[in-house]
Amino acid sequence: MIRKLCFSLCILGLGSVLQAEKVNLSIYASRFDSIPIGVVDFKAKSKVRLSEQEPWKIIANDFDLCGRFHVVCRPVFDSAVFAAEGAGFYVGGEYAVAENGVAFTCFVCDIATGEKLFTKEYQGDGASVRQLAHCFSNELYELLFGERGMFTSHILYIAADGGGKNVVIMDYDGGNRRQITKGKIFNLFPVFTGPSAMLWTSYLKGKPDIYKGSIIDGKGTVFIASRGIQVSPAFSAIDGSVAYASSRGGSLDIYTCALDGSGTKQLTIGGGVETAPCWSPSGYQIAYTSDRPGIPQIYIMDADGANQRRITHKSKYSDSPAWSPHGDLIAFTSMRDDGKLDIWTVSPEGTNEMQVTDLPGFHEYPVWSPDGSLIGFITRSGGKSDFYVMKPDGSHVRQVTSCGDVQMPDWGN
């Protein structure tokens, strides 16, 4: 009965969207825990060799990872299976040789009537299949939920590689992995400062300094250096400010400056070891880790250093705060009495401290998806460390990578 209702709502909702173009369907979509959707293999209208994963599987994986769909995958259209799963519509497509490579047609189709409700056409070379599939997922997602999806987002992370640690980028779903820095030196804490730029800590000169460089070729220049150590850069997209931890004044404290290195300000002063700054989405506040109570705990302060206040109290160890894009939660790594590292969340007011991972292994380095719908994190287990995602309440856990060498991720558009 519920599925029939869902089916009807899907059809009615999608139909109205298509009539009214960009209508915010978030209210409609919020009626579902997960919208049932079918995905079928794309038809090849001419003989084309696609160099990567098949687009329908990429789209199906997108919908599954985001946690807002119940995906029913079939190589060919199967109305009985789709109907049994409550799916009101399905995604399909075609591809064929075009002048500049490959032409893709992706569509959303009414299962009951066969009517095409939404169609998009893309062109690209065989290597851009993955990108095009993600673009279609984004467009459909925006149509349904009225907000941009995170299917074209990327993850920067550190991978151990032959004695060194290097910066690697991959699509948010673990595909399209590409090493950015090369060599046998240690690189740590990479963060996006734009679509093709990043900051990271490198031991290139034998001590940890912060570098600014390109994601395209990995080339960079020293951004912040001193006699001490410079770690944990964090970039605010609001005004381009950078927060970081530096020991230039003796103890490790939080500083900020502009992306051109000007206007350095010290925000914490000698209260203990302060590190891991993280900007609030407004760019007005910073969450960070401080050991001034004797054990590392999460604090927040204004971007000018005022109003410093502790927001975690229950753990033996808390670190790596990550402020949600909606501003309502801060995810962090925490160790409780069981000696295990888990991901927890807390409100910026310091209330509702809640454990969100309850899985085997050690879970750390939480990062938020750009749309705030998912928390990514690293799970260390059996000598491997991989990237996982889950909903902010800890449900819908999905393993994204299986290479076993993912550390210190940053999730950016």
Place this chain on the structure above:
Amino acid sequence: MRKIALLYATILFVVLFQGCSSITVLRTQELYAVRDSLKAEITALGKKLDEQQQTQNELLRLIRADQQVRFSELERQIADVGSGLSESQYRLSKIDEKTADFQKKLEAKLASDSLATNSRGAEIAKLFQIATGDFNAGRFDIAKSGFKDIASRFPESSQGQEAEYWMGECLYAKKKYAEAERALLLYVKKFPQGAKSCVALYKLGLCYEKLNKDKSKELVWKKLFEKCPDSQEAALAKTRTE
């Protein structure tokens, strides 16, 4: 000889016997007289005793009568007391009822007041949380409205007072430094011992800095150093003035 002795003995015996007999008669007569006298005396005493007995009886009767009267009086008084007790008990029970009723009403009132206080406290906390959430999400205009609402509706509460500080903070975040200056100055004046007084002094100095009022900044931070010498804000202000 023996006969003579016997004769003499008999004669002695007769003589002694006659003498003794006379004495006995005399003695008997005396005894009779004594007896008679005693009888008369006993009779008199008996009469006297009877009279006394009668007197005593009369007295006893009077006493009994008096006691009866007294008992009756006591009974009446006891009855009166009993009746009074019943009345008192009735009144007490009425008082008890009224007390219980009053107690119930009082408890209900207290519970209602407590509930009202709690729900009021919860309402303030909730509103404050919403406004803070808006502030943390960068919705500074909405947050300011929220804080203004709290400050105007609950001016006596700690959150109401703190909301006045946050109104200034919202304006500062919006880079409206002149307005922020006014709001923070108002907070500092109204709540010199407020929870945010040190931060407000620091932020006020930052407003002056943005507005190029260096003298005012100097003065307000001097006050910050005096008032909150160990605060993080004082340390931050020092790094900015060095």
